[in-house]
Amino acid sequence: MEQDVLYNGILETLSKELNTDVDDLSLDEEMEFAGINSLKFVQIIISLEGRFDVEFEDEALDYVKFASLREFCKFAQEWIMSKMPVLDNSKE
């Protein structure tokens, strides 16, 4: 999966769970000012897990570990990429 497609998918999930347009997400504000609390964050994690068929580690369930939504998006993107199967393009 292209990194941009993945990143946009993460943004779409956030916008759906936070009930706001992607363009209106407060990506650089503190998490709570972006509308995140523990309940919403766990909902977001579950949605991402369902959408990308991955499971996040327990530490990722705590939103206070992230300074902003942008930081979380980067983390989620890297985590999901690391869990995706690596395609072997080498020729036999």
Add this chain to the structure above:
Amino acid sequence: MKRIIPGIEPFNNFFFISCFYNSLFPALKFYYVDIMSILTNYVPNYYVENPADFFVKYDAIDKEEDVLNRNGLKYIYLEKNDDLEKFVKSSIDSNTPVIVTIDWYYMRNQVELFEKVHRFHTVLVIGYDDVKRNYLIFDERHADTLSYELCEIAYEDLKKANDAYTQLFANHTEPGGWQICKNNSYEPVSDKSIDYAEVYKNKIATAAVWEKRIGVLEKVKENIGPTLIQQFNDNLVEHIVDNLNDIVNHKRVEKYIANQLIQNTEMSKNIDHIIDCWSLIRNKILKCSFAGCVNKNVIQIVQAALNDIVRLEREVLKSIMQ
């Protein structure tokens, strides 16, 4: 005419007991009153009523009015027949912040709850604008988050929200409004004359409080497996999550107090670990509640986290006793 109380800031450090204190603390800071006077007036006791119900409850040491009096402040309450607009404006005109109790349902600034959910809440009014007919208030940008900021709310909406509070939440004992003002009949006690570290050590961070807390946690630990399963069967997970949220918030306050008053690095680290453990328990249970089931693996994680919490609380007790 537009009036705003200068030099007053929203409070976003932590949640303490209820939203009322996120309205009160900016007012105390505005008067240069140490919020420790309030924080050290409440003992956070742990209770377990039955295996399925454990929670933290704050027990007051002195009446809150007395604490305010000692700091040269007092409350003036909005009486039932008082006119809200007159009460608020006269207060702002004399640079006195006002807490107003409301039903969130009528608060247009709160998109998530406006005309959707009836909920008791308080806001701090710090100004008004007669041209726009808006009050300037400190309120959360999003419900249940530490996102207090300056917002505007129409005179009519605050009135509706305040009236709805008195009608819908008649069983609540809180008044519809409080002016937090200087009490000219009392000489405020100088900040320096109260050693809050001593108050904290003698009345809150005591061996008795901690032993009781550890006793409750031991009981919870023994029963947590069957308790969680029972809670899921009875659809009461929300209740346990609310209680866990209160405990996480209480530990954050404890960390704040300890950092300010005791300054013991080891203790602070241990409280941080305890917060991580409680957060993990809450988040795991939340995740289970969305999935609709609790499994053995989750119970094991919760039990392990509770073991760590008990061990770390004992370490904190040692630090306190030093």
